[in-house]
Amino acid sequence: MRMRAAIALVLAATLGLALAGPRLQAQPALSGEYKIGVLEPLTGSLAFEGKRHMDAYEVMRDMINAQGGVMGKKLVFAVGDATDPTAAASEATRLITREGVKIITGTYSSTLCGAASEAAARANVIYWETSCVDPRFSQRGLKTVFRTEIDGTGFGWYNIQFIAKHLAPRFNMQPNQLKVAFLSEDSSYGQGVTESARRRAKQEFGMQEVAAEYYAFASTNDFTPIVVKFKQLNPDVVFHIARGNDAVLFWRQSREQNFLFKALVHAGATGYGSADFGKALGNDGNGPFVLAEPSAGLKLEMFKPEAQKMEREFGEAIKARSGDLPLASHRLAGSGLWLLKVVLDQAKTDELEKFRSTVLSLDLPVGSMLNGWGVKFAENGQNANERVQHYMLQWQNGQMVTVWPEEFTSIRAKWIPLGPWDQRK
């Protein structure tokens, strides 16, 4: 009987220690560490991209620690694997309750950020998104969520900005004289970008919409009917959000039908934004504009000196780690985490009200961050379109080069208006 009681006592003690363990670890402040939660898909179908974000976070964490850490403490991560929306929510909860974090950052994918940030908001924990573009993320009235990247509607905003401010003057036209044909694949990304562009084109610039067509990219084998229809509508600009094969097919069939327009504008790394477009068409693919991260031609000297230095250091560290220059995903995660350090250092606390007021008071011009962004958050926790500078690239001689904003690049846009198909060499 006494033996049993002793065993029970030992068991209870062990269990107690095991339970207390994480709680002991959750007091890193005493040891000079500051822990945040990092949620990324590290296994499963999204892991490919999630790992890139994770690499960038780790590289940036080391850079931050080399520069005094956050709030004078060493920055450390508690990592969660957000394979899918369910895992994203449960891992967020685990990071909060077991690891005791007050800030979570992540999750790159638009399928994950909603669920993860919802879980964080329930626990009144700050959610710092560096990459997902789902517009709904910042439209839920949550006071604890912030996003450093623009959302999908921001891409539409930028495309119309480029059409109105850069293309229209070069066509010698007023924006309200421009006829625009909208064409898009029908995913939520395509629709989000296109709908926001349509609204801005009409309401802000009074552009004339001559068509708005959606298609399922996986089952569209022939664009001739659309090209024939567009040809009759005679648009100045074709606004086309493509996903893959559809970009090549539309462009090739437009050439076959001798469909002449003044410019084509796309947004994102798919379709016209994919390297495959150039591989498939070579010089025949010259001309389309793509809103994306900067490429050849970018003038780094336009960034603030500290941003230039950080861009170089970050680039070298990513190259040492992955063997390649930083991709868009690396830059999104890296600069997002740096901005979190800036906020924490200024606020000197992770207490929500103080943190939030510090974020909202930040006002950094374009060129301040390593990817050339500036900072100005709105009440809904969303960084402003005007500050989160995106770049217009153009296919020139089989390569995508940076052409806009002009002060940030040494290469100029060509073929404005596009002119005959065989004279774009």
Added chain:
Amino acid sequence: MDPARTLGPAQIDVVAQLAASTVLLGGIYALIAVGLTLIFGIMRVVNFAHGEFLMLGMYLAFWAFTIFSLDPYLVLFVSIPLFFLVGTGIYVLVMRGVINASHNVQIFTTVGLSTALQNVALVAWTGDFRFVRPWHSSVIIRSGGAAFNLSQVVAFAIALALTFCLFAFMKWTHTGRVMRATAQDRDAATLMGIDTDRIYRLTFAIGIACVGSAGVLISPLYQVYPTAGLQFVLLSYVVVVLGGLGDMVGAMIGSLIVAGVEVIGSYFFGTAWKEIFYFVLFIGVLVFRPAGLFGQRGAETLGV
């Protein structure tokens, strides 16, 4: 005013172009569907891996073009015997075992085969989009207000020739008659001394040779990637049901109807509507003429 809704003399070019697009797109669909209608019609096997053989044909053309600079039209001479052998092999290894099983088992088997082939392609050749760009893929023919691509015209011509050859083979050769007999009543055919196993093997091999060659022919027009087949395979089922199972000429006409619905629907109502139109047609045919527009005895028993 939407110009798509005003048809006047000035629109003759548009009509010419839509007609040309219908015919050429129909050619591509027919090319893919004849192999399917053969397997579907005679063996009564719903081959869900059909699109993957199309994809393999596209990869064959890609590698031959990339490594040996061989034009896809020359590769055609290799692809027909090669895919005939592949078809025979797959029949012996996979299909023979399930030929007498229920439709469910056959569906699981061919879906499994489809997934396996897609993943083999993914592992072996990655998910990258690949391209075949022979000289004829950028030659544009303009005639009477319509413009089209030379590769498309060749694909259509070969589809027409292939359909006619298969039609003639089925109609006028002994083997063709035996195949039709097997399709109409497998048991009776066996009683007449027909080796149905040999007929099925032959049918499957011919069907795969057709679709493999179709892949080679469309490679200059579409990008090559592991799931390229999915883009076309659903459509070819509509074509086959419209045309009647095992009916070559029906498949050709069915392809033109589907392409016409797609092209004209896209022009007048928008691309988003095209699938609604041809699936309504598909359901309509299943309800009112289950044997296909041109009918074939025994097709109803399939119970699709």
